[in-house]
Amino acid sequence: MTVQVPPTGLSTPERRVVFLDVDGTYLTHTGVAPDSARRAVAEARAVGHLVLLCTGRSPSELVALDDGSFDGVVAGAGAYAALADGTVVRHETIAPELLGRLLDLLDELGAAYLLETNGGLYGTPDAPATFERLLRGDEPDVELGPGLTDLVARVRTGVGIRRDDVNKVMLLDSPVPLDEVRAVVGDTMTVLRSSTARLGPRSAEIQTRGVHKGVAVEAVLSHLGVPRDASVGFGDGLNDVEMLRYVGVGVAMGGAHPDAVAAADWTTGRPEEDGLAVAFARLGLTTSA
CATH class of the missing domain: 3.40.50.1000 (HAD superfamily/HAD-like)
Known part of the structure; x- marks a missing residue:
């Protein structure tokens, strides 16, 4: 240490x-x-x-x-x-027009993502499985603490996720380099590599610039x-x-x-x-x- x-x-x-x-x-x-x-x-x-x-x-x-x-x-x-x-x-929260522009891009890419709100965590159909896979990484049998298992359990899918109460978007294991996402939305939004290290280098936190x-x-x-x-x-x-x-x-x-x-x-x-x-x-x- x-x-x-x-x-x-x-x-x-x-x-x-x-x-x-x-x-x-x-x-x-x-x-x-x-x-x-x-x-x-x-x-x-x-x-x-x-x-x-x-x-x-x-x-x-x-x-x-x-x-x-x-x-x-x-x-x-x-x-x-x-x-x-x-x-x-x-x-x-993220302005609806900015969020729509971002989600159009992510849907076109076929990306898994989560929308983070004060009231819930909403994701694409493949988001929970992708989220858990990334958290476990190369240790599929690792015991995750309640601070992480609770997150996966709370993801809601099958509901409308084009919302007006989104604080931040979590992109999971992007199918393209993050710079390609920045090239499209970087004028109005920041795209940072995820602060949760286990999610890997192609996961990102995306929110309103500033x-x-x-x-x-x-x-x-x-x-x-x-x-x-x-x-x-x-x-x-x-x-x-x-x-x-x-x-x-x-x-x-x-x-x-x-x-x-x-x-x-x-x-x-x-x-x-x-x-x-x-x-x-x-x-x-x-x-x-």
Whole structure:
């Protein structure tokens, strides 16, 4: 485990707002939250810090984690943000005309994809099987944690998926290089390689250009009246880059994408190496790793 620690921790002992990516950060890549991570979040909250999930998933994909352990959520990679008391800070869905243009392309390609909304996860007929196959990768017998098995079980097919409440589209194992998708929709939408590493290099997260975790973090801090330098962010994927750049202290997890590492102030270990707990302790958010 490689840990790069700043000369000092946070500049003051005041309350911090922590933004925590899910897959590859709070959860391992097989969908399990290490006990050390659960304890670190609970201890940080117990002493007055706020801890929010900050994920590419939409709220409908977070049911397995919705147990009162967090103070709010940034979801849909910045499309949605809400506090635990139900206050919605922001919500920006994909405009129907943009979504239609994208889905026309994906249908023409014969691609499997998922539409992520606050109320449900909707997919093409082949999406659930493709999703599970990719999650298992070259380990067909691997035991996936509830954080991932719940996702597959929640995919709804056979219903109208041309919707007006879509936060983000998940393209699964694209039949063409992602650059070909970008060439068609890149003027209005961003096409990022999926932040869930197990989905592979041809899976992508697609959403309205200009919507990202950084703008949602800014909105949450403004709503709370908390200065930027009192925020901390943890992440590992491409959709974490703007968040890691924006927060007062950005921490990249072990195994993070190089762009996430470059955007962060320092790095910690992987989730399964207790990387989150180590970083919480180093920053003074908790008293022990």
